[in-house]
Amino acid sequence: MAKTAEAVIAKVQPDRRVERRRTSLQLTGVAMMAPALLFLLAFVFAPMGYALYLSLYQSTLYTPQPVFAGFANYARLFSSPDFWQAASNTVWLAAGMMALSLPAALILAVLLNQRIRGRAVFRTAIFGPYVIPLVSSGLIFSLLFATDGGPVNLALQRLGLPPVNWLGQGRTALLSVLILTAWQFTGYYAIIFLAGLQSVPTSLVEACQVDGGGRCQVFRHVTLRALGPSLFFAVVICLIQTFQTFDQVYVMTGGGPDGATTTFAYYIFEKGFQAFNIGESSAASVLLILVLACLSYLQMRVSRRWVVEES
Amino acid sequence: MKRDRLWTSGALLALGLVATGCGAPAANGGGQAATAASRAAASSQPVTITFWYGVGTTLSQDIQQMVQEFNRTHPGIKVVATYQGSYSGGGEEQQKLLAAIKAGDPPTLAQIEVHAMPVFAASGQLLDLTQLMQSSSVDKPSNFLPGILVSTQYQGRYYGVPFNRSVPVLYYNKTLFAKAHIASPPSNWTELAADAKKLTSGAGSSKIYGFEPLVDWWPWEYAVESGGGSILSPDLSRATFDQPPALSILETEQSLVKQGYAKVETGPNYWDLMTQDFINGQVAMDIDSIGSAGKVTKGVGDKFQWGTALLPRGKTLAVPPGGGDLVIFKDATPAQQKAAWTFIQWWTAPKQSVKWSTETGYLPVQKADLSDPVYQAYLNKHPQYRTAIEELRYEHPSPASPAYLAALQPVQQALQGIFDEGKPVAATMHEAAQAADQNLG
Incomplete structure (x- = not known):
């Protein structure tokens, strides 16, 4: 967007003074970003580079001198069923979030976009879970899902259903993690959609209504289209957040039972800090960085296109 | 105005440097000074x-x-x-x-x-x-x-x-044993299985189970070694815990669970929950750390009589540290x-x-x-x-391999598969042994 603005200015006044002003503008920009950039360099990019380096070495706590191993760490990951289980758990979670959290967020956003009483209260309330630290909500949900005397099972018993060992069985444990994650993030996505809904042009809505479009048609042909960029943004952010799932698993299940809730990020932690295999853990980190970088790139590309289209 | 901006950007840049990059050497200098000072003072302090x-x-x-x-x-x-x-x-x-x-x-x-x-x-x-x-x-x-x-x-x-x-020991509820007319705690797994059947009673939420295995690699070490198996090969390079003798005690434990004579606790708090089950009188026997004895003493109070016994023998008795x-x-x-x-x-x-x-x-x-x-x-x-x-x-030493902790990860997973999800013992442990081999190699 900055580029477009500059281009416009340049076209209007191709003048030396403007050019000088531009350099000083850029300098200010660089200076403003410097603290953040230096911070990122020291705490994000440098460790990333170091992880890439370590991923090529056989490195454990008990081999003080790392030995160059080429892509052996990667090869071991790809041949390890546990790694694939962690990857598939993560994809399952991401798919679950797409199917559960995003539609729920959209519905909430549309509802909260109506003129209803106490709208501000509701909007605040649905955003509430997002600001709670994941560790706290993880603890809360562990209690909710407790086999003996957990409120969820008590409710089931009231309905005459047998209690479920939520966190102790593979399928329900991952489902429990998904439910917590959806609860935690749906409000956030709803706010993204709500912001998108504000930008739906009323003229188009009215035009559609004049053409005889009902509520559903207005939603399908106008609202949903205008929401495109927000939808895409939410999908990508949701993917990125799900791929980083760690805290919930750490608190609720410890990756168990039988690796059923071990996510990509948790796998990295287990390999590195519980099995002390720094090399393999770094290799897994590099793979995660690659996946996330692709997602981020996709998000940037597409959102840029949309922004241009809009202007 | 232009000047102002330049000046501002310069100041910001400087601030940035102080806040990040340049901060580090300054802090280091301070640290060195501090250690030097403490060294100087060491003679009197x-x-x-x-x-x-x-x-x-x-x-x-x-x-x-x-x-x-x-x-x-x-x-x-x-x-x-x-x-x-x-x-x-x-x-x-x-x-x-x-x-x-x-x-x-x-x-x-x-x-x-x-x-x-x-x-x-x-x-x-x-x-x-x-x-x-x-x-x-x-x-x-x-x-x-x-x-x-x-x-x-x-x-x-x-x-x-x-x-x-x-060390892990066998905890048993003396009151329940007396009720079932069993005179003494079991000394081997045949006796334990028979006792567990006799001690199981009731149904639903008031059911009392004869036994509860701890889904953890610590008592598993005991199960492997006491069954006559070994955890790793003598040169510590290969997992051998999928051999038949290493599985015998696990098989007995799993069959007790499957027949409804043993209860299993799952989830991240499995250990505390198991100790609590014994305290609540819901299980007549469990294998728990002697370190839990204080908690059990306090929790049981006068509700019932209890005691500890040597872990039941398989082919032999090997107690992990x-x-x-x-x-x-x-x-x-x-x-x-x-x-x-x-x-x-x-x-x-x-x-x-x-x-x-x-x-x-x-x-x-x-x-x-x-x-x-x-x-x-x-x-x-x-x-x-x-x-x-x-x-x-x-007491029997655990394998002294630096990669042992890493090899135990698939074991813990396998135990959860066997007890929480009822997976077959031999096949599950074989998979775990293969995964452990990767960590050992």
């Missing part, structure tokens, strides 16, 4: 040593009190003890030690879980204590209870001194190492060792502890601990 441990709540308070007592009686030494999160396999204390070693700044002393000893010893960061122990009047190897030193050696050298040690040992890091200055050794000898001397054992329920570590009148009185009052001391005779 007490030697400060840091001690990281990983047992929380009341145990942490017990440690802090003992440390205070040490500092009071040893004016030349100041021990700063810090709780660093759990010391158990993969716990926070281990993670912090790993980070501290990598950063070149480990504590002087640390509590190391017995199975993690090979990892830390192989890292080359631990002080070899062999010489010190052999010439010590307190911590001479022959002064310790037989069996208790199995976890403190790595490749023939001593790297640790027993600190808070425990449990708990933690104390180590000294090489990085410490000679003065700190000397101070740390003084502290360890003080802690393991019968007077303190007995105090620590009777306060916490951990095992006494020295032969002299057993004849101590205070400990004798304690044993008479709490006969449950006799079993644990007797079991020390059957």
Whole structure:
């Protein structure tokens, strides 16, 4: 967007003074970003580079001198069923979030976009879970899902259903993690959609209504289209957040039972800090960085296109 | 206006530099100055040593009190003890030690879980204590209870001194046993299976189960070795725990679960939940750490009579070590190492060792502890601990491979598969052995 603005200015006044002003503008920009950039360099990019380096070495706590191993760490990951289980758990979670959290967020956003009483209260309330630290909500949900005397099972018993060992069985444990994650993030996505809904042009809505479009048609042909960029943004952010799932698993299940809730990020932690295999853990980190970088790139590309289209 | 902006950007840039890059050398300078100062003062000031441990709540308070007592009686030494999160396999204390070693700044002393000893010893960061122990009047190897030193050696050298040690034992509910007309606790797995059937009664939420296995690799070590199997090959390069003898006890336990004679607790709090089931009288027998005896005593109160027994035999009886040992890091200055050794000898001397054992329920570590009148009185009052001391005779070292902790990860997963999800024992353990082989190779 900055580029477009500059281009416009340049076209209007191709003048030396403007050019000088531009350099000083850029300098200010660089200076403003410097603290953040230096911070990122020291705490994000440098460790990333170091992880890439370590991923090529056989490195454990008990081999003080790392030995160059080429892509052996990667090869071991790809041949390890546990790694694939962690990857598939993560994809399952991401798919679950797409199917559960995003539609729920959209519905909430549309509802909260109506003129209803106490709208501000509701909007605040649905955003509430997002600001709670994941560790706290993880603890809360562990209690909710407790086999003996957990409120969820008590409710089931009231309905005459047998209690479920939520966190102790593979399928329900991952489902429990998904439910917590959806609860935690749906409000956030709803706010993204709500912001998108504000930008739906009323003229188009009215035009559609004049053409005889009902509520559903207005939603399908106008609202949903205008929401495109927000939808895409939410999908990508949701993917990125799900791929980083760690805290919930750490608190609720410890990756168990039988690796059923071990996510990509948790796998990295287990390999590195519980099995002390720094090399393999770094290799897994590099793979995660690659996946996330692709997602981020996709998000940037597409959102840029949309922004241009809009202007 | 232009100037203003330039000036502002310059200032911002400078601020940025101060806040990030340039901050580091300044801080380092400060640190060096501080160590230099402390070194200069070392001659007159007490030697400060840091001690990281990983047992929380009341145990942490017990440690802090003992440390205070040490500092009071040893004016030349100041021990700063810090709780660093759990010391158990993969716990926070281990993670912090790993980070501290990598950063070149480990504590002087640390509590190391017995199975993690090979990892830390192989890292080359631990002080070899062999010489010190052999010439010590307190911590001479022959002064310790037989069996208790199995976890403190790595490749023939001593790297640790027993600190808070425990063993798994069989807990049984005497009241339920009497009701089922069973005179004594089972001594082998055939008896245990038969007793478990007799002890199971009721249905639904009031059902009482005969037995409860602990879904954890610690008692699994016992199950493998006592069944006549072995965990790793003698050269420690290959997992052998998928061989038939290694599976026999697991098979019995799983069939008890499948037939409804044994209960299983799952989820992240499985251990606490199992102890609680025994306290609630929901299970007649379980295999739990002797370290839980204090909790059980308190929890059961007068509700029923209970006792402990030797773990039931398979083909043999092999008891894995449990708990933690104390180590000294090489990085410490000679003065700190000397101070740390003084502290360890003080802690393991019968007077303190007995105090620590009777306060916490951990095992006494020295032969002299057993004849101590205070400990004798304690044993008479709490006969449950006799079993644990007797079991020390059957103590069997865990594989001394630095990759062992990594190899245990697939085992823990497999146990969850077997007990939580009812997967077949042989196939599941075979898969785990293959995964473990990868970690060992």
